Amino acid sequence: MQTSLRRAPLVTEICDRLLREHRAVEWLPGERTLSARLGVSRSALREAVQRLEIQGLLEVRHGVGVRVINNPQAPVQATLLRELPDFAERLRQFSEVRLLVEPEIARCAAERGSPEDRRRLQEVHARLGDATDVNHAVQADLDFHRTLADMAGNRILALMLGSIAELEEESRRITLMGVGIGAAFSQHERIAQAVVTGDGPSAREAMVEHVTAAGQASR
Amino acid sequence: MQTSLRRAPLVTEICDRLLREHRAVEWLPGERTLSARLGVSRSALREAVQRLEIQGLLEVRHGVGVRVINNPQAPVQATLLRELPDFAERLRQFSEVRLLVEPEIARCAAERGSPEDRRRLQEVHARLGDATDVNHAVQADLDFHRTLADMAGNRILALMLGSIAELEEESRRITLMGVGIGAAFSQHERIAQAVVTGDGPSAREAMVEHVTAAGQASR
DNA sequence: ACTGGTATGAGGTCAGACCAGTTGATTAAA
DNA sequence: TTTAATCAACTGGTCTGACCTCATACCAGT
Structure with missing residues (x-):
């Protein structure tokens, strides 16, 4: 489905793009929308989101959505x-x-x-x-x-x-x-x-x- | 306003069990084996593993396996x-x-x-x-x-x-x-x-x- | 004005398929 | 016999599409 020949694992690339393209956004689109837009599966997208959540850059709320935060202390x-x-x-x-x-x-x-x-x-x-x-x-x-x-x-x-x-x-x-x-x-x-x-x-x-x-x- | 009644997310539970039950192991079993043993899907298991990897407690090597480490500096x-x-x-x-x-x-x-x-x-x-x-x-x-x-x-x-x-x-x-x-x-x-x-x-x-x-x- | 259903859309989990590195045994060649 | 290529069987990585749970807003009945 996706084409590029990457040396870095897909997930890390997704992390980068998420950060780069949504720095100024508060709530980002739903996982399904996002994964489609980035041309990756929802699972890969989810792994990336999870990573950024642990690093204190995103906040995931069940039933609500994902929003951008910045808490490097997390x-x-x-x-x-x-x-x-x-x-x-x-x-x-x-x-x-x-x-x-x-x-x-x-x-x-x-x-x-x-x-x-x-x-x-x-x-x-x-x-x-x-x-x-x-x-x-x-x-x-x-x-x-x-x-x-x-x-x-x-x-x-x-x-x-x-x-x-x-x-x-x-x-x-x-x-x-x-x-x-x-x-x-x-x-x-x-x-x-x-x-x-x-x-x-x-x-x-x-x-x-x-x-x-x-x-x-x-x- | 939400508390007490809700069970912890599956993934965090898996994280705990992984840590508790494999503290002394070096290489842990494959993802398929593990997910079956814990009675959860491979995706949930993978999310847990990834979480622990980011925290510097596991090391994941494509094609090789997952091993227990302890690198809190990561x-x-x-x-x-x-x-x-x-x-x-x-x-x-x-x-x-x-x-x-x-x-x-x-x-x-x-x-x-x-x-x-x-x-x-x-x-x-x-x-x-x-x-x-x-x-x-x-x-x-x-x-x-x-x-x-x-x-x-x-x-x-x-x-x-x-x-x-x-x-x-x-x-x-x-x-x-x-x-x-x-x-x-x-x-x-x-x-x-x-x-x-x-x-x-x-x-x-x-x-x-x-x-x-x-x-x-x-x- | 309140209560309780319910429609909607978010994340969470699941199953099974296929892709992609690693490794080591097997096998063909030197 | 030694060595080099090959292949098979692991491993984790990604994809798909379904279903579950949670949070919310809206609406009907009281």
């Missing part, structure tokens, strides 16, 4: 969960990584962030102050750290931290309640201040204290 | 390649991460490694001295760092570093040739010495110099 998270099935141990190693990576991210963010970035950071930071309930606070907290990671300009560190943070959203809720939103906010305040003024070492320092305090609280 | 590597398609930029961020993570790993390895670990490290280290050609040297170099990561007892850091290292095997070859195997060996020597004697700070320091030197060479 595969990392799956790996971490498999490698560290024990909750406590996972938490321990997460803290260790955060204590190592977050201060460095704060420093880089302070030294590399653009004015636009800094504005954005302050805005995100303000959201923690405005947070009414714990859920909002957790979300604002996550966003604050995520924004810093983006500013730091290292995709790898951002990826790791993002994966970790989302996996521990639950325990972060506990942390926030333990430390108190106010305390967290004032710690963020110091960090944001240092970052906005471009003071790398101070940002680093403030972050060390923040992460350490969080680590204490979750013990 | 999904992370795929993600990194997609997130950082540009070679130079990837290399830059990799160096940044290595400079941050490797020293900490060396320190932890020194402070946490068991006597058995230390013996193993020295043995691996010796292999770099015995290396006859560049390929062997690169392999020994990778193993040295991998061993340290294992000793440090943090799976996340080990995972990051492992993914990065394998992706940059080529450029590490260049580095090794640039610095010279002898120089690399003597840098490793200092690290190994510090780790074996349990001197964390020295190990950290030695590693900083080693990674820095490697970073210089690849410029």
Whole structure:
């Protein structure tokens, strides 16, 4: 049915085409339509879709359809969960990584962030102050750290931290309640201040204290 | 709003069973045999196998068969390649991460490694001295760092570093040739010495110099 | 305005056929 | 006897078309 002489397996080709031709689409056509359009069988198309789903690039919903997303953290998270099935141990190693990576991210963010970035950071930071309930606070907290990671300009560190943070959203809720939103906010305040003024070492320092305090609280 | 009542999708169940019942097997039975044994269709079985392949738990070889492996780095590597398609930029961020993570790993390895670990490290280290050609040297170099990561007892850091290292095997070859195997060996020597004697700070320091030197060479 | 059916279209699973690499035994040639 | 070509029997890869389940919207009856 299909003609080309390919060296790469069909499925990987389909993956590429799906990504290339549907980057800007939200919901993509049904599997039957798609397979016909690409000139491949539905099974091959399905394998490709499944692959992209696992890689966090598509979301498949039974009875609804397939939509384009972009969650590069998904595969990392799956790996971490498999490698560290024990909750406590996972938490321990997460803290260790955060204590190592977050201060460095704060420093880089302070030294590399653009004015636009800094504005954005302050805005995100303000959201923690405005947070009414714990859920909002957790979300604002996550966003604050995520924004810093983006500013730091290292995709790898951002990826790791993002994966970790989302996996521990639950325990972060506990942390926030333990430390108190106010305390967290004032710690963020110091960090944001240092970052906005471009003071790398101070940002680093403030972050060390923040992460350490969080680590204490979750013990 | 949906929960509790629905059974898990067939494919995920198959994944679980495959992992559980074939953990100790090397090559698993053919797809037809397997699907019959599990009482599911070959397509469902194939989807499960593919899933595990992407997660680095199975290796599928056309015309040969499917075998059990354990390469948790695979999904992370795929993600990194997609997130950082540009070679130079990837290399830059990799160096940044290595400079941050490797020293900490060396320190932890020194402070946490068991006597058995230390013996193993020295043995691996010796292999770099015995290396006859560049390929062997690169392999020994990778193993040295991998061993340290294992000793440090943090799976996340080990995972990051492992993914990065394998992706940059080529450029590490260049580095090794640039610095010279002898120089690399003597840098490793200092690290190994510090780790074996349990001197964390020295190990950290030695590693900083080693990674820095490697970073210089690849410029 | 609510309830319950049902039509529709999505993904999920199935069966069986055929295509395409691998391997090793068999067989023909040196 | 040795060696090289061949073929048969695996393996996974792809295709087809059918049927099942799920989610949704629409509509008839209350």
